[in-house]
Amino acid sequence: MNTAHFNSLSVDELWILHQEVAAKLAQKMAVQKAQLEERLHRIELANEATRLNRKRRRPYPPVRPKYRNPKNPAETWSGRGRQPRWLRPQLRSGRDLDDFLIDQA
Known part of the structure; x- marks a missing residue:
């Protein structure tokens, strides 16, 4: 300019x-x-x-526990997500996951 x-x-x-x-x-x-x-x-x-x-996520019903800690029955696990701390050492020592199943009777 x-x-x-x-x-x-x-x-x-x-x-x-x-x-x-x-x-x-x-x-x-x-x-x-x-x-x-x-x-x-x-x-x-x-x-x-x-x-x-946005689609809202459908509500899922609560999942019942499938496994229980024999040393502390208050500790349970549904089988979903990460394995709990009480279960990992048990499995490493040779125990089977079925040993911790809760009776569904």
């Missing part, structure tokens, strides 16, 4: 130019702000719709 002609302008002409530029900038910023706010509103609506449309 050639700025040499600014040197030939008077203070009043520069001030008028400044006001015109500031007004034009404010106008463009207002338009851009409105566009960004509309875009943000659409994104928020899409996020809300996604959140509402």
